[in-house]
Amino acid sequence: MAKSQSSDRRTIELLGNRIEFGVRQSSDATKPRIDVDIHGVTVTVPDSADVQPTKVLRENAAWVIEKQRGFEKYREEIPDRTFETGESFPLLGTDRELVIEPARSHTITNTSIRLRKSTVEQSTVKRVLENVYRREARDHFAERADYYAEQMGVEYEKIEIRNQRTKWGSCSTTGTISLNWRLMMAPPEVVDYVVVHELAHLREKNHDDEFWSLVAEYDPEYEAHAEWLNENSARLIFTEDDL
Known part of the structure; x- marks a missing residue:
């Protein structure tokens, strides 16, 4: 199994938006990768490469913002269920x-x-x-x-x-x-x-x-x-x- 580890969460400003993100180092990764999902933004970087996660994010700022807004809209559409009689x-x-x-x-x-x-x-x-x-x-x-x-x-x-x-x-x-x-x-x-x-x-x-x-x-x-x-x-x- 490949070794990997995650750092503490960090923040960056992209196109006027303050974004929280995590960094994961992976011996399996051959190049930097940005993952955006319902849980947030994560930058995966190779163990052996000297890669600046903030540089990767800035180079893909528009894409990151678009994806994150999509997931924010998704989260807003989740029903606010109470699980009570009559619902x-x-x-x-x-x-x-x-x-x-x-x-x-x-x-x-x-x-x-x-x-x-x-x-x-x-x-x-x-x-x-x-x-x-x-x-x-x-x-x-x-x-x-x-x-x-x-x-x-x-x-x-x-x-x-x-x-x-x-x-x-x-x-x-x-x-x-x-x-x-x-x-x-x-x-x-x-x-x-x-x-x-x-x-x-x-x-x-x-x-x-x-x-x-x-x-x-x-x-x-x-x-x-x-x-x-x-x-x-x-x-x-x-x-x-x-x-």
Whole structure:
């Protein structure tokens, strides 16, 4: 494993904006690299090179500012959820009222998500609600994957329910389809797009013309569905703490 270490956070002024950033030295890096994500700005520099991180940032100032503003806008779009009775949570694109009540089990109706009160009291509303979403995801994703796998003439090994920060799905070389449980908050046609996308990788590994032609065959509106995910991904975050 390559050795690496991170320094304390620093600050720099770029184009009139005060930016906080971190520096990471890596024996794997062959040239400086700037990473900007929801958590901030990091400059990775090679161990052996005499590189000034501030110089690298100034040379790419406009790009850094643009990327950071994009993530700031993303953070602002994350719903301010309270996880209290009466709040609405989307399930397959339909807002449903959160109800906490004495009951034998958690149930879902066309208009509500109903959590068993005793289970919530032993945990937290957020944790119990996430478990309900994961349970629903396991059943729904498997049903949709089975349907499209038969249509597409492919076989997958298994479905894994994940919570990737930056991915909605992935397909391993062994045929395991990993899908993000938070997709259960998206409309069903968007879920189907991600399922088709990952199953298509069982026939076409790369995102080439053949791959997208295959996706389009089973989801003619895939571009609109991909755009919905791009524009609404912040709405599928439970809280900012999950980032």
